[in-house]
Amino acid sequence: MSNETTAATTPTARQRSADVAIVGAGPVGLTIANSLGQAGLKVIVIEKLDTLIDYPRAIGLDDEALRTFQSVGLAQAVLPHTTPNHWMRFLTPGGRCFASIEPRTDEFGWSRRNAFVQPYADRVLYEGLARFANVEVLFSREMTGFSQDADGVTLQLEDAEHGAETIRVQYMVACDGGNSFVRRTLGVPFDGETAPNQWIVVDVRNDPIGTPNIYMCCDPVRPYVSAALPHGIRRFEFMVMPGETEEELGRPENLAKLLHKVLPNGDKLDVIRRRVYTHNARLARNFRTQRVLLAGDAAHIMPVWQGQGYNSGMRDASNLAWKLELVVKGLADAALLDSYDTERRDHARAMIDLSVLAGRIFAPKSRLLGKLRDALTLVLNAVPPVKRYFLEMRFKPMPRYTKGVLAPLGQSGATSPVGRMFIQPRVRRSDGSVCLLDDAIGPNFAVLAWGTDPTYGMSAADKALWQQLGTCFVRVVPDVQLGHLEAIAPDAPGVIRLGDIDGRLKDWFGAQSASVVFLRPDRFVAALVLPTQTSAATAELARALAARPVAAAPAEAPRKVA
Template identity: 35%
Template structure:
């Protein structure tokens, strides 16, 4: 009897392990480029208890790229973060009122709502499949990618071949352990009781840190009539004693007056400050909590994971579509790991303000903070979050320019409100699209390019845009997009008139300079991508 050939192993371009917000965001971003993607998660459903609670303007901008608008999930804009001491009163505050890049500086949200919105957004990407209830058993790497060993919810094993694998499977990441990656850092010695409640009688509208050395307590408002408290347990206190209804009622009595509230979640955690030694190993990448865990004192845990998603997804897509060479994937670790480490250090610094270990230490630390408020530059530096590490790169996938400009290479292009050629008002990221873009500020960049250069840009997944200042009426661009900057955010806010910038899909400046040097700027920028295709060969030829 003739034997039949074994069935071929199913294949995909990218496999993502972990269907939390970071994994779902990466899947959505890959979906924009039509990348065949499979998302795997052991859990069959969304975990419905609230966990992450804060997002900043950077995270909201990334979610905008994902396709989530202001109505996609509930959020509450936070006007101020207050730090209070029983000894000195309010010794510090952070002004979070207003917007940056078209989004509130700080919002709180309900994580199950966000995860549901991210999964709904995936429905419009036919190239993305989700497989909840599927467990990763192991994987092997070879020259062509990764072969995953999986198990369905019914217990049936199967294999899946993928060109790349992204581990977004949380702090206890199996993917990280299977590649043997270290997860260095520290675990705080203190236990914290997290209490999420609904229908609190006198809700607050902000975030406050009650920095009492006897029991530090962050407290914040959240959508759906929710509030959260985080109570630090003292040495010798038992977590079992603090998870009882009676003990929780006693702890939140100052805010409830003893009236009953609905307790949505209670859990005791220890906070961690850890990061992997490398975010890439061969065809495998780590993202979110699998790559780094940040203490919650600055609300940057999920935000950092979304930054990972924005940085990694377009690079994978450009490599898979032949717009760039595989070498650009090394820049993911090069760019993201230093910033993640800086944000962990910042969170630990803020933790020392929130949780002093003694009355004497509290008096000294909080007293110094209060004194700095008497010096206007120092007060503004702290209150306007000048101490927060900026999301800019010291090294990575960008070309250093000898030209001085308000916006440097390796930094993020601001976002503003623009009017397109149809008269519609849009945020500039939406108008510029998801690809590489060569922007002329107050000038039509196409007129400075030869036909071959335009072809090289198109081969690298790029397009051309012209940004005019408000009221400027330039002739219609020879090709590409024409946008009128209504707020001055881009011109002259980011760049002067007669300037050009080659901008990555994650809005990082790849290269920039005067419009007179546009050919060199384009060629040098495209050469960094180093794709093997004919368009990139032409770019290298142009670059000389």
């Protein structure tokens, strides 16, 4: 499915309609389109360019983002364009490594840090849309305006070939970048600051260094980055000093001088592209304005130092898509969409703050501050707990929701799993096949119980509500018990059984005070309760979801007691 084919075969029409319009065919917009397409919604993606952007931009993909690729069935397609376990090392001007980020855990099913080449990943997302006849991509469309009313949004487009077009949708998602036309038209403030300096980025083929990982040299004279990427690509980044221009630095002789800091013969490179970037730290005042929602760079932009711009956008997509699905399908009221802003803005702000702090450590404002940093890190590196703090990436603020689609029911406090992402270990299905947890339970809600029937404490109305939402009911057992319990403790209708292969689910439940966990489609824990509390959790989550009532719940047959 090529861009040219899509653009050429798109039917010419002055008016179109869909459930959702997505403005911007970047990674966030394409991910949301894949998720909504998978859910059966009619989606139109609008892109002002005539093709996908084909030059490298983001270079870091985390485990949460890979889990999002997995949720739309594209993880295996994107893996060949990644380098797993891609460490980040901070160097002094003399070459001493004073901090190394080497997280080796895989609690969410994937390597925590991965290098990747964004154009290839974006292409995977775009080509994934070919699976859905209900998703259409319109290239070379300039949005000239939009309006919204109580029933939907009307978009005005201009196509150089076909003239003016109108699209009518229920909701619009703006993924149109940091200079978002939609956000500016809405008048939503974009709070924050622009960094006083710029950086020139140079991507080259046939990696002239070849060593793996990413190195950030904290030289107060001119900091630079050297990053190995998949497919033999190397990225170099250098701070642009006052008085320098992109044109001046881009001259071959000056570029060679910059590159001489990291390798000899800097003039003999196969350059893919060079570009000057300004680092911004900005956050939209709100992510929702009635029927229009902001996501990705349209909602927040941050410096690159923790590689979280792309990944934060993927978190937006994962959080928003399932909520839009429920609202458009009439399974939840529009009030559910308010939880997108409630849940995502605080974490986006935390990632911006972390990225700004990392930039200040990487590029201090004076040589004196650089020397103080080097001396301090030399001391701190000798303290094992501090070293582990960096190695294991514990400083990264993981998303944790305290408000939104949650039912704490007594599970609160810093150690509560409610509002956090659930683990993803390997499990065994009843047919003997082995897979990651998300592949076994599917893309919708799930209710998991350790060793018991997760529906035992639910009323018929409770089960009907969860079934209406496509929920998967799961009984998790030790792997050795799988296939041997049917005669002793048969599963209730609609409940599947999974074997805990590595004991990770047993360890997780063993650390809790309750045994039934309610998982959202984005794999965050919505509730953790005792079997006797499942009805209470259902009622509270139904309120948080603004769920529409089930028309009629079937009468429940009495349970047989052995």
